[in-house]
Amino acid sequence: MSKPLSSQxxxxxxxxxxxxxxxxEERQRRVDFLCNHMRESGQHALVLGISGGVDSTVAGRLAQLAVEQAREQGIEARFYAMRLPYGTQHDEDDAQAAIDFIQPDEVLTVNVQPASDATMSALEAGGLTFRDDHHRDFVLGNIKARQRMVAQYAVAGAKGGLVVGTDQAAEALMGFFTKYGDGACDVAPLTGLxxxxxxxxxxxxxxxxxxxAKQPTADLETLKPGFADEEALGVSYADIDAFLVGQSVSEAARTIIEDTYARTAHKRQLPITP
Known part of the structure; x- marks a missing residue:
């Protein structure tokens, strides 16, 4: 028997x-959440990749405020902001502006291109083929996202820290994240927004x-640098947000949103077991 579709x-x-x-209130609640979870988990650092988009900018500043609050409570805590470009990032100025605003304790820069390209080369040498160049580029984009998370967890492991995620309700609804890439984290302070x-x-x-106010882009596809999220999703964030807060949206937007939510359910679940 098929599972009934979830209602709005x-x-x-x-x-x-x-x-x-x-x-x-939301600002302080989320700072408290990060500070308290870091203390309760016994960890003393937060780690986050900063892309220059609004999600990582907001999450990054919350993380920095959280470690400063922890230090006021006598806990030695630090925030490690990571720049994780694939080669040269076309909107690097935005990423640097985000770093300037966040004022992180430390900034580490790791170019994920060598590791990502090496993985793709090894896969192709092992016999993996693609439908066309765009299909290959899409798969490479997911490899980039997962390499970024590999780097963040390496820093978290070395510094005794937690990896901060940037997933918010709109992305969660649409499953618009890479499984075990940007969807992997220890704490997700933007949840529900x-x-x-x-x-x-x-x-x-x-x-x-x-x-x-920057136009959101995951910026994972080399053949489409700066490819807008809304173009990839096929629906605007205004419609997604309206749906999330219980407002009416067009039938076309509703269909896309509900179909996508159902199709991406596996991304929002723990591994399925027998």
Missing amino acids: ADIQQALEVKATIDPA TKQQVRIVGNELGAPESLV
């Missing part, structure tokens, strides 16, 4: 979305407007 209200509840938020709510918290934190 069911999805909103599952993803912990609130229709409205108090920005100052719509894309617009992330921007609202960003404004509360004082993030630069150029980063808060």
